[in-house]
Amino acid sequence: MAVTIRDVAKAAGVSASTVSRALSMPDIVDAATRERVLRVADHLGYRPNRAARGLITGRTGNIGLILPDLANPFFPSVVKGIQRQAHEADYQVFVADTDEDASAELGLVRSLAKQVDGIILCSPRMKPAELREAAGLAPIVLVNRKAGTIPSVAMDNADGMRQVVDHLVGLGHRRIGFVAGPRSSWSTRERLRGLRAASTRAGVELVEVGNFAPTFDGGIAAAEGVLIAGVTAVVAYNDLVAMGLVSALRDRGVDVPSQLSVVGIDNIQMSAMGHPTLTTLGIPKEKAGRRAVDLLLHLLADPSGTATYERELPTELLVRQSTAPARP
Amino acid sequence: MAVTIRDVAKAAGVSASTVSRALSMPDIVDAATRERVLRVADHLGYRPNRAARGLITGRTGNIGLILPDLANPFFPSVVKGIQRQAHEADYQVFVADTDEDASAELGLVRSLAKQVDGIILCSPRMKPAELREAAGLAPIVLVNRKAGTIPSVAMDNADGMRQVVDHLVGLGHRRIGFVAGPRSSWSTRERLRGLRAASTRAGVELVEVGNFAPTFDGGIAAAEGVLIAGVTAVVAYNDLVAMGLVSALRDRGVDVPSQLSVVGIDNIQMSAMGHPTLTTLGIPKEKAGRRAVDLLLHLLADPSGTATYERELPTELLVRQSTAPARP
DNA sequence: GTGAAAGCGCTAACAA
DNA sequence: TTGTTAGCGCTTTCAC
Numbered sequence: 001m002a003v004t005i006r007d008v009a010k011a012a013g014v015s016a017s018t019v020s021r022a023l024s025m026p027d028i029v030d031a032a033t034r035e036r037v038l039r040v041a042d043h044l045g046y047r048p049n050r051a052a053r054g055l056i057t058g059r060t061g062n063i064g065l066i067l068p069d070l071a072n073p074f075f076p077s078v079v080k081g082i083q084r085q086a087h088e089a090d091y092q093v094f095v096a097d098t099d100e101d102a103s104a105e106l107g108l109v110r111s112l113a114k115q116v117d118g119i120i121l122c123s124p125r126m127k128p129a130e131l132r133e134a135a136g137l138a139p140i141v142l143v144n145r146k147a148g149t150i151p152s153v154a155m156d157n158a159d160g161m162r163q164v165v166d167h168l169v170g171l172g173h174r175r176i177g178f179v180a181g182p183r184s185s186w187s188t189r190e191r192l193r194g195l196r197a198a199s200t201r202a203g204v205e206l207v208e209v210g211n212f213a214p215t216f217d218g219g220i221a222a223a224e225g226v227l228i229a230g231v232t233a234v235v236a237y238n239d240l241v242a243m244g245l246v247s248a249l250r251d252r253g254v255d256v257p258s259q260l261s262v263v264g265i266d267n268i269q270m271s272a273m274g275h276p277t278l279t280t281l282g283i284p285k286e287k288a289g290r291r292a293v294d295l296l297l298h299l300l301a302d303p304s305g306t307a308t309y310e311r312e313l314p315t316e317l318l319v320r321q322s323t324a325p326a327r328p
Numbered sequence: 329m330a331v332t333i334r335d336v337a338k339a340a341g342v343s344a345s346t347v348s349r350a351l352s353m354p355d356i357v358d359a360a361t362r363e364r365v366l367r368v369a370d371h372l373g374y375r376p377n378r379a380a381r382g383l384i385t386g387r388t389g390n391i392g393l394i395l396p397d398l399a400n401p402f403f404p405s406v407v408k409g410i411q412r413q414a415h416e417a418d419y420q421v422f423v424a425d426t427d428e429d430a431s432a433e434l435g436l437v438r439s440l441a442k443q444v445d446g447i448i449l450c451s452p453r454m455k456p457a458e459l460r461e462a463a464g465l466a467p468i469v470l471v472n473r474k475a476g477t478i479p480s481v482a483m484d485n486a487d488g489m490r491q492v493v494d495h496l497v498g499l500g501h502r503r504i505g506f507v508a509g510p511r512s513s514w515s516t517r518e519r520l521r522g523l524r525a526a527s528t529r530a531g532v533e534l535v536e537v538g539n540f541a542p543t544f545d546g547g548i549a550a551a552e553g554v555l556i557a558g559v560t561a562v563v564a565y566n567d568l569v570a571m572g573l574v575s576a577l578r579d580r581g582v583d584v585p586s587q588l589s590v591v592g593i594d595n596i597q598m599s600a601m602g603h604p605t606l607t608t609l610g611i612p613k614e615k616a617g618r619r620a621v622d623l624l625l626h627l628l629a630d631p632s633g634t635a636t637y638e639r640e641l642p643t644e645l646l647v648r649q650s651t652a653p654a655r656p
Numbered sequence: 657g658t659g660a661a662a663g664c665g666c667t668a669a670c671a672a
Numbered sequence: 673t674t675g676t677t678a679g680c681g682c683t684t685t686c687a688c
Contacts, residue, residue: 002442004681015659020683030657047442051379051388052681055664060379070407076398083425092443095423097411114330114375115420216601243601250603269399270598273544273571275578332665343675348667358673380665383680
């Protein structure tokens with residue numbers, strides 16, 4: 001078996017409690033004793049058993065992360081941010097992927113709830129009522145969604161959409177399409193709302209092309225509708241959709257950006273790799289992850305949890321090759 | 329506090345042990361009792377505390393996963409496979425990303441070792457001696473690498489490279505370049521070895537263009553060397569490198585595939601999304617993940633661990649747009 | 657400042 | 673088939 005706290009105690013000539021204290025409350029133990037204990041512990045290669053500690057403290061040192069699809073290139077960066085921040089605070093991260101199955105989310109929360117101190121729900125598909133139940137099972141932080149008083153990290157969709165519209169309007173576009181994601185998606189609604197506000201303010205027309213899967217194939221499927229819409233520029237739900245759209249347009253002989261401008265959202269890695277490179281609204285994904293962890297840790301430290309609302313994360317438009325001046 | 333096994337016991341009018349048995353060894357308990365217990369447990373919303381269980385059984389129900397970079401599009405599919413298989417066996421997965429820092433890997437193994445039943449090391453950068461130490465700390469399964477007798481999941485590089493060379497030779501190419509990944513990478517060595525064997529057998533020339541980072545930028549950096557090498561086709565270390573290469577070649581006015589054929593490896597999602605779409609050697613990534621879990625669970629069930637070597641995973645060449653007949 | 661004792665929630669002998 | 677007992681490794685009263 002591994003080396004336990006008692007082994008250390010014996011070797012250091014003290015009691016187990018003293019070892020425990022030397023490790024977790026260093027100041028209340030005599031300096032000399034503490035040093036001896038720490039040296040012995042180190043020498044023996046002692047590692048506290050976190051499960052045992054958790055059993056009594058009620059803290060596991062783990063946080064759970066639930067997301068719809070790891071293979072979606074948006075998430076890895078967020079996960080990275082979460083991991084970095086969590087590890088810094090000496091937390092481990094359980095990752096669970098629901099395979100886009102919204103009904104699996106609540107189940108995962110249930111089964112994870114006891115094994116973690118808190119859960120980060122990334123782009124949850126849950127209904128509000130389920131979300132409320134989830135929040136009752138464990139401390140929860142939402143990413144890419146807001147719901148009631150549950151702490152959340154979200155991007156500033158309104159300002160982001162304003163940037164996008166301003167850019168396109170600056171290029172002379174007067175009729176702009178939006179290829180929406182799933183109707184049930186919070187981001188879809190927020191982005192649509194932002195686009196409407198921005199285009200009204202700018203005095204340009206917004207054409208909703210319809211709802212499509214938030215994937216490359218979704219973008220391909222949207223191509224026909226986009227062409228029919230008679231727009232000179234189109235905003236896609238995300239980069240994946242934008243790329244599918246660009247690809248399908250090319251197959252139909254429509255050149256981007258000379259004949260049609262396309263804007264993505266997310267700034268996923270590959271948006272800068274294709275041809276044309278994609279003009280996209282960048283989101284600080286890793287930062288979002290870090291913030292989610294910060295929020296969660298705050299929540300854990302202060303469960304009374306006075307409203308820990310955060311300012312929305314700023315976005316930044318990256319102008320690349322897929323947008324160009326509107327043809328007269 | 330949450331509902332414990334004793335709450336269930338009291339409510340069902342039995343002892344805690346009976347509840348425990350009804351849950352984990354259903355057949356040795358009286359059918360009527362079992363049913364009553366299960367109903368009560370369900371009704372009370374009882375969820376066993378796995379940490380407490382682990383404390384006594386020595387099993388945590390967790391497996392650890394360490395990989396160099398979640399943002400590398402190769403990994404998410406592997407992780408998905410691992411998760412699926414793990415969840416099916418009622419295991420949770422701790423994911424840790426080392427940010428490509430090889431020296432962090434062993435540290436992570438150390439800190440994870442006590443919290444998990446076993447660890448899957450994905451494309452480890454560790455030196456053999458470290459790997460041996462790691463294997464001493466916890467049951468370990470390697471992905472994308474072989475080392476001594478440590479169980480591992482790897483693709484069939486020899487056969488894969490043969491497929492690639494045969495394809496190119498069939499197109500009339502007689503002088504083929506290889507853009508290698510990091511020199512220290514096991515995959516680099518294996519792929520190079522496979523390419524050498526296959527090209528010798530096919531009677532064509534293999535030109536090693538040098539070692540580059542396994543990234544899009546690595547591919548960009550390799551472009552000049554590829555052009556100097558005077559080859560008509562080039563095999564890249566992976567898809568990311570291939571895509572960087574294609575992009576840089578286009579910037580220099582070299583068309584793929586009409587002037588130069590390019591082959592990638594991995595079949596990452598985006599390899600099918602660009603223009604040209606990438607001819608690539610497909611690897612069953614998700615299956616690799618599932619297999620890694622299977623291996624690990626076998627290892628846990630039978631720690632005496634008689635050589636659990638697996639057949640290498642078969643690869644499949646996906647012929648797409650980036651390869652074409654050699655110009656005479 | 658330190659030790660002894662109790663117990664977190666659970667399972668595994670051992671009895672009955 | 674079931675209950676009783678002991679204890680996994682650790683922290684935390686409560687004495688001293």
